[in-house]
Amino acid sequence: MSHFSTLRTKITDAEILKSSLRDLGISVKNVADVRGYNGQRVRADIVATLDGEYDLGWSRNTDGSFDLIADLWGVAKKHNQTELINSINQKYAVNKTLAEVKRSGHSVVTQSVG
Numbered sequence: 001m002s003h004f005s006t007l008r009t010k011i012t013d014a015e016i017l018k019s020s021l022r023d024l025g026i027s028v029k030n031v032a033d034v035r036g037y038n039g040q041r042v043r044a045d046i047v048a049t050l051d052g053e054y055d056l057g058w059s060r061n062t063d064g065s066f067d068l069i070a071d072l073w074g075v076a077k078k079h080n081q082t083e084l085i086n087s088i089n090q091k092y093a094v095n096k097t098l099a100e101v102k103r104s105g106h107s108v109v110t111q112s113v114g
Contacts, residue, residue, distance in 0.1 A: 003037040003071040009058070011066040011092055014046060016099060017058060020091040021048050032057075036071035044069050048088075052078035056088075 011017050018028045027049040033041035034057035044057025045066070054074035058066040068085070075081045098108055 002042075003040060003073060004034070004042050004069055005072050007068040007070075009066050009068050009089075011058065011089075012064050013096060013099075014058075014060070014066075016095045017046060017066065017092055020088060020095050021046075023091055023095070024087060026050070026088075034069055034071075037074050040071070042069055050075065050079060054078070056085075 018030075021028045029047040029049060031043070031045055032047040034044050034047055034055045035041060035053055037054075042057065044059045046058040048056040050056065052074075054071050054077070056075065057069040059069055060066055070081075072081055075084070098110075101108055
């Protein structure tokens with residue numbers, strides 16, 4: 001029995017997803033296996049290699065969006081999965097917005113808060 005869950009996301013840009021993961025210090029692989037319970041693996045287009053024995057993966061749908069694929073129970077053994085996924089989504093949203101602003105010809109000035 002598979003332990004993998006598939007969650008629909010609003011992520012559509014593979015390059016921005018990969019750069020967002022790297023910004024968070026997460027190693028990224030293209031077209032690789034997502035590690036799950038008891039050595040189970042599933043193929044994904046983008047894989048975030050996490051510390052421990054479990055990974056996060058994203059597979060592209062026919063509509064261009066990505067599904068998140070992971071053994072969420074396993075990820076939660078070593079990581080706060082909600083915090084991890086939220087931080088990835090937040091970084092993706094910021095990077096996507098910055099890319100769209102730059103594409104429209106505007107310059108971007110960043111400022112750290114906190």
